Amino acid sequence: MHASFHLAAELDAALVAAAAAAGLPDHAAFSPEVRTADPRHGDFQANGVLAFAKARKLNPRSVAEQLVGAIPAPVRDRFDLAIAGPGFINFTLTPGALLGWLQAHASVASLRAGAAAAHAGQTWVVDYSSPNTAKQMHVGHLRSAVIGEAICRLLAFTGARVIRDNHLGDWGTQFGKLIYGYKRWADPAALAADAIEELERLYKLGNNATPDGSPELEEARRELVRLQQGDPENVALWRTFSEVSLAAFERIYERLGIRFDHNLGESFYNDKVDRVYRELEDTGIAVVSDGALVVFHPEHPRFKTQPFLVRKADGASNYASTDLATALYRTEHFQAHGIVYVTDFRQADHFEQLFLTVKKWFAARGYRVPELHHVTFGAVTGEDGKALKTRSGDVIRLKALLDEAVDRAYALVSAKSAELPEAERRAIAAVVGVGAVQYADLVQNRSSNYVFSWDKMLALDGNTAPYLLYAVARIHSIFRGAGVSPGDPAVEAAATPPDTPGEIALARKLAKFPDAVRLATESLRPHYLGLYLFELAGDYSSFYAADKVLVDDPAIRARRLLLCARTLLLLQTGLELLGLRTLTRM
RNA sequence: GCGGUGGUAGCUCAGCUGGACAGAGCAACGGUUUUCUAAACCGUCGGUCGCGAGUUCGAGUCUCGCCCACCGCGCCA
Numbered sequence: 001m002h003a004s005f006h007l008a009a010e011l012d013a014a015l016v017a018a019a020a021a022a023g024l025p026d027h028a029a030f031s032p033e034v035r036t037a038d039p040r041h042g043d044f045q046a047n048g049v050l051a052f053a054k055a056r057k058l059n060p061r062s063v064a065e066q067l068v069g070a071i072p073a074p075v076r077d078r079f080d081l082a083i084a085g086p087g088f089i090n091f092t093l094t095p096g097a098l099l100g101w102l103q104a105h106a107s108v109a110s111l112r113a114g115a116a117a118a119h120a121g122q123t124w125v126v127d128y129s130s131p132n133t134a135k136q137m138h139v140g141h142l143r144s145a146v147i148g149e150a151i152c153r154l155l156a157f158t159g160a161r162v163i164r165d166n167h168l169g170d171w172g173t174q175f176g177k178l179i180y181g182y183k184r185w186a187d188p189a190a191l192a193a194d195a196i197e198e199l200e201r202l203y204k205l206g207n208n209a210t211p212d213g214s215p216e217l218e219e220a221r222r223e224l225v226r227l228q229q230g231d232p233e234n235v236a237l238w239r240t241f242s243e244v245s246l247a248a249f250e251r252i253y254e255r256l257g258i259r260f261d262h263n264l265g266e267s268f269y270n271d272k273v274d275r276v277y278r279e280l281e282d283t284g285i286a287v288v289s290d291g292a293l294v295v296f297h298p299e300h301p302r303f304k305t306q307p308f309l310v311r312k313a314d315g316a317s318n319y320a321s322t323d324l325a326t327a328l329y330r331t332e333h334f335q336a337h338g339i340v341y342v343t344d345f346r347q348a349d350h351f352e353q354l355f356l357t358v359k360k361w362f363a364a365r366g367y368r369v370p371e372l373h374h375v376t377f378g379a380v381t382g383e384d385g386k387a388l389k390t391r392s393g394d395v396i397r398l399k400a401l402l403d404e405a406v407d408r409a410y411a412l413v414s415a416k417s418a419e420l421p422e423a424e425r426r427a428i429a430a431v432v433g434v435g436a437v438q439y440a441d442l443v444q445n446r447s448s449n450y451v452f453s454w455d456k457m458l459a460l461d462g463n464t465a466p467y468l469l470y471a472v473a474r475i476h477s478i479f480r481g482a483g484v485s486p487g488d489p490a491v492e493a494a495a496t497p498p499d500t501p502g503e504i505a506l507a508r509k510l511a512k513f514p515d516a517v518r519l520a521t522e523s524l525r526p527h528y529l530g531l532y533l534f535e536l537a538g539d540y541s542s543f544y545a546a547d548k549v550l551v552d553d554p555a556i557r558a559r560r561l562l563l564c565a566r567t568l569l570l571l572q573t574g575l576e577l578l579g580l581r582t583l584t585r586m
Numbered sequence: 587g588c589g590g591u592g593g594u595a596g597c598u599c600a601g602c603u604g605g606a607c608a609g610a611g612c613a614a615c616g617g618u619u620u621u622c623u624a625a626a627c628c629g630u631c632g633g634u635c636g637c638g639a640g641u642u643c644g645a646g647u648c649u650c651g652c653c654c655a656c657c658g659c660g661c662c663a
Contacts, residue, residue: 035602047605054643085606086643132663169663266663292661302589302659312661319663348590349658378591379656416625432625444599448592449656456598461625462611463599470625478622519602531600534610545618545627564622586625 003097003104005114006514008034008044011075011091015046018070024063026056034091036515042082042090043508049087060087095497098507099559102566103495106487108573115517116159119337124160125330126152128342129258132169133245133265134178134199137252138395139452140344143377146441148342149258149579150526151375155340157577158521163334164258166249167326168265170242174203176224178241179234180216181206183223195244228270242267252398255434257579264326272325273317276310280324283364285357286310295357308353320354327358331370338371340524345376345447375524378449396452405458406433412460413586420585428586433458435465435580442578443530463534468575469583471537471544475568476584478549478561486565495559502543506563509539513570517577526578533574540567 004010015032024030033048049067053060064083071081078097082090093101105111128148131137149164156162181202190198210217227234246263253259277293280286286295291313297303310320330336341351351374362369410429417425440457444450460466479486498507516532519525549560572582 038606041606045605050605050643060643088606172663174662290660294660306588306659307661309660314661316661318661322663344657345591346657347663350663352590376591381656412625417623445601448599450598453598459598459612464611464625466625467611470623474623474626476623481622515602523602527600528602531602531610538610541626542628544622545624548622550622586623 003100005105005111006518007093007101007511008036008515011044011046011079014071014075015048015067015089017072018067022066022070024066025058036512037090039505039508041084041088042080042092043511044079044091046089046091049089053087063087064089093508093511095499095504095507098504098511099495099497099562101511102507102562103492105566106492106569108569111513111569111573112157114514115157118158118518118521119155119160122160122337123163123335124155124338124340125163125165125334125336126155126340126342127165127167127326128152128340129249129253129260130167130169130343131245131249132174134174134196134203134241135245136196136200137249137398139398139401140380140395141398142401142437143344143380143441143446144342145253145256145258146438146579147375147377147446147526148340149256150442150529150577151340151342151524153577153579154517154521154526154529157517160337163262163330163336164260165330166260166263166265168242168246168263168267170245170265171267171270171322173221173224174207175227175238175241176220176222177206177210178203179206179223179227179237180210180220182237184209196248199241199244238267252402255402255430256438257581264329266319266322269322269325269329270317272329273311273321276321276324276328279365280310280357280361283361285360285364295353297353297356300356303353303356306349306353308357310357320350323350323354324357324361327354327370327372328362328367331362331367336370338373340373340375342375342377344379346379348374348376373524375446377446380452381449383451401457402434402437404454405437406430408458409433409436409460409466412466417586424585428583431581431583432460432466432469432586435469435575436460438578438580439465439468439530442526443534445527446525465580466586468533468537468571469580469586471540472568472571472575472582473584473586474544475540475564475571478564482550482557482561484561486568488561488565491558492562492565494554495562496555498559498563500547502539502546503560503563506536506539506543506567509536510563510566510570513574516574529574530578533571533578536567536570536574540571 012032012034016030019027019030030052031048032046034044034046037043037045049064050060053063061083064087068081068083068089078094079091080094084090105114126148129145131141152162152164185202185205187198206220210220223234227238286293289307292309293311294307294309296307308320309318310324312318327339330339355372358372359369406429409432410425413425413428413432437457443463484491498504516529520529547560549564551557575582
């Protein structure tokens with residue numbers, strides 16, 4: 001049976017064709033707007049008829065009737081069609097069509113092939129995590145890393161070549177203070193034991209010892225100048241700071257399933273900012289103001305007076321300089337079609353100015369202008385509602401958060417599954433604990449702030465990773481009991497169409513996976529996929545409670561095993577897209 | 587002052603870019619296991635969608651005004 005991957009897209013195309021076939025006036029302007037529907041009404045719904053008819057003073061219901069009458073047979077055969085309300089067209093998959101869709105999409109490769117059209121042939125650079133070196137990662141660093149990685153995986157799944165770039169904060173005035181502190185108070189034993197902890201201590205000492213206007217601050221500045229001029233001792237120190245920091249970051253990234261292609265920090269662009277200054281001045285985009293090189297955007301209500309400061313009055317670069325150089329490098333060297341920046345909302349102005357400047361600059365020089373997206377997210381705040389800041393004293397270390405999550409998961413798995421050997425319980429706890437932290441960040445719409453709370457971030461029931469992982473584990477358990485592998489072709493060929501309410505609800509949910517992926521990717525909001533997976537796991541759990549899989553009737557058994565196999569495939573694929581690992585037992 | 591984001595059930599949050607009676611988790615209360623993993627399932631309770639106007643066949647969603655919270659706005663990143 002014919003079974004396109006993305007059913008909503010197929011219906012959209014069918015309605016456009018039907019509008020032409022029915023000879024609707026002005027049909028080229030008709031946009032069906034097919035989307036997933038409330039299950040009470042159907043699987044998909046065309047909303048565009050109302051607006052189209054209304055604008056042309058036509059009767060919406062009669063337009064809908066003409067469209068329905070002109071829908072081609074291959075579509076009509078697979079959906080129950082209904083016109084409802086003022087002029088919605090509802091499409092409900094028939095049981096046979098559900099079976100066809102499930103049988104047709106049996107592997108990750110098949111899903112990927114169906115989804116890959118969205119970004120085929122494109123290269124996307126994702127700039128995420130990007131911590132400052134010589135500092136521990138704390139809970140405030142979690143969101144960028146977790147959301148960024150999910151976006152990378154979604155883009156790759158939908159066909160893009162993805163370049164993961166960790167734009168480290170490895171350059172700037174803070175290194176003068178750190179070197180100042182290091183040269184006076186470094187403790188070799190502490191460095192050997194926990195280098196980054198010691199560097200953080202030394203930075204604090206250096207920072208406290210160099211108040212504004214003090215001779216000590218002048219000395220710290222001289223250390224920075226020496227570093228920038230290539231003084232061997234300071235360069236060697238700086239290099240050590242970076243290596244030590246990166247090694248510590250890698251241990252966190254490994255636990256979160258993140259592997260960067262590049263760690264091109266700010267220092268990498270040191271020798272690339274002069275070209276930025278030159279081209280911005282040559283094109284007249286930047287001007288000198290109060291000694292600094294700045295960009296104004298006269299067409300913008302605010303940025304016509306609020307400057308984008310690309311070079312400081314003392315001639316030094318800042319993050320605007322390096323971000324401009326970075327955008328150019330990504331466009332020229334990586335041939336990026338799109339660049340995604342995953343940082344918190346406080347940098348919204350910066351990126352808006354950056355994007356405006358890049359577009360003008362690239363257009364003036366004839367460079368291709370990539371798509372530029374700032375993926376913002378809210379801050380993680382303390383109980384006082386204020387953002388957690390690196391310098392505000394006792395911030396919670398990311399490592400400590402993950403450790404605590406794993407500890408709590410271990411206690412739970414030991415209580416629930418005491419019969420499992422300890423090593424396996426440890427392994428399960430690592431997946432469940434870290435997954436719970438990742439999922440907690442991914443299931444929430446990223447734009448709102450939230451107050452940090454151990455209990456919230458480490459919750460293990462409700463809409464959380466363990467709920468999804470548990471559904472996966474139960475499916476594996478069924479296949480162990482059945483003695484067949486998920487996706488066994490002989491079993492699936494014997495399947496009959498879904499029949500019970502539980503089977504049908506689950507099958508209908510499965511067929512909407514493409515919409516969830518599309519929505520999450522287009523909007524760069526992974527929580528849409530997270531919510532879908534939660535609903536899918538819920539439908540599976542209801543089905544599981546209502547309909548026993550391993551029954552004697554071979555046809556019923558086969559179709560339920562098909563549903564189990566496909567739920568497993570989509571849950572595993574979806575969780576992997578979010579950056580989570582899965583389990584076969586828990 | 588200008589601008590950004592947010593304000594939805596007791597708590598934490600969704601709400602697919604304007605669609606059908608506003609949803610979920612937690613909490614509270616009640617029920618389900620001699621049957622594939624009860625980390626589950628089923629049910630009950632619970633909302634002036636911050637406030638007020640407006641646009642629309644239709645508004646939690648768009649426009650305007652106001653209130654509250656957090657944040658940004660020239661040499662930190």
